[in-house]
Amino acid sequence: MSQEYLEALKVFGMADDAIKNAEYDFKGGYFNAVANGAYYACYYCMVALLFTQKVYAKTHKGTQLKFSELFIKSSIFPSEMSKAIETLFESRQAADYEFGKNISESDAQTLIAEVSEIYTLTYSYFQSLLAQNP
Numbered sequence: 001m002s003q004e005y006l007e008a009l010k011v012f013g014m015a016d017d018a019i020k021n022a023e024y025d026f027k028g029g030y031f032n033a034v035a036n037g038a039y040y041a042c043y044y045c046m047v048a049l050l051f052t053q054k055v056y057a058k059t060h061k062g063t064q065l066k067f068s069e070l071f072i073k074s075s076i077f078p079s080e081m082s083k084a085i086e087t088l089f090e091s092r093q094a095a096d097y098e099f100g101k102n103i104s105e106s107d108a109q110t111l112i113a114e115v116s117e118i119y120t121l122t123y124s125y126f127q128s129l130l131a132q133n134p
Helices: 003-028 031-052 060-072 080-097 105-132
Strands: none
Touching: 003 031, 003 105, 031 060, 031 080, 031 105, 060 080, 080 105
8 A cells, every 4th residue: 555545545544533533522512523523524534635635735625625626526525525625725714713603403414414524535436546546
């Protein structure tokens, strides 16, 4: 397995941990923390797949743009994923930087569902890449 794929595998582990932390925060009623964790899980999924292409973005927006270019515009993933990524990013920004902004329980639940779907799709695709490049 190449170094890029090993790194991607580690980053997918980070994504899985971030989802578990978001679910834990949800159970505790920390909905703003859910937004942060859910976004970072999504970010890690994007970074992991970009590693497989030897692409290393320097910013969050750069990561989103390169991921969209390589994986969504090429129809590897559905176009709806772009909207979910943007929602996760905006929710995290609001929760972290808009003082007085609170993520609702319903919104937090939606964020977890969206990032769980992104994780499932991206990790499944990664596994298919592994099968092609052992």
